[in-house]
Amino acid sequence: MNKELLEIYDLNDKLIGTQKRDEFYKEIKEEFAKTGKISRKVKSIRLFLLNSQGRIYLQKRSRLKPENPGLYDKTVGGHVSADDSFDMTVIRECAEELGIPAAIVPYEDFDKAIKSTDLSIIGIFRKIDLNQNFMSTRISINQIKFFKPYISSIYLGYYDGSIKFKDGESTGIEVFSLDELKDELKTNPQKFTEDVKFLLNKYENLLKPIK
Template structure:
């Protein structure tokens, strides 16, 4: 995976070449990623689905994250990003079914890891429940849902913790019920401004 080739960009989002995934994160090149947040509405309540990253992931293991996300390879376009949705959570759909939220750039630096991402962000509205997803267990350890209003308030600082419910896969591939009360520290540490911008955009689309 570290040898995968990614397109790299300068600070003005101009394409300047390609580099391996290892080089991208070691040298701090801007690169493209694909994000899809999945929302469902049940009995008038909007819920947001969050994946639990596998404990074996090199980056941010065992933290809650975007429903489905991944790097765009050097030979891929943004439209090709839908493969991440099918690979990670087993939902096959067309690019046209997604609602574009925008392109967001952000940078996270820790130790020798520099993550400078150009995130192509989309929203997918569905009637699926939390048990309908088929997870890629090498990447995704579980799936939970949270009330979107609570999720929104968490990142605005109006709540310290929120409730999530769903399941986690055990070593035998069985689903184990997961109910937790979590704070920001249980999520992948994207910049706070990123979470605030994204949740605001989603709120504009779904209302409430």
């Protein structure tokens, strides 16, 4: 059982308390099955990672995952544990999932940082949005659709170094140009999570090469 503690919020962003991750998801799945609604949410991070040529890294979820198995997903996603920050979480998740070091810089320093840093050594990220009511669509192995609610901090980053999977939750990375990804989403939408479709639609203008 996953004993990670999460901060639990109501839909008006009021902190209710903390709860073990597995217990929280068990309860909201039961709530959704009974009522078709969800009344609580937790914090998470989502990252779109690109290389300096503007090619987008998508992570392919393991076919053994209970949710969205075998689908292409955003580069990194993860829960924010109780008392952790969004920034600390995205740095830790990148180290744990991809084996890459990263630094987060403010908006006003981002362009200078990505042009002056050796991106083969370290990734440079910035926060691009905070979505207070991000509803992540999930499909179970049994093809049952349900939703997971999040307060989600969205990040954009650049990295040119090697990526090494460490946690076994994915089967690989595929790299797409923006045009390739848009074409693939049109012809084979079933290969991608709804998160990818939503994030691409909303932040497409930011997914570009470094000039």
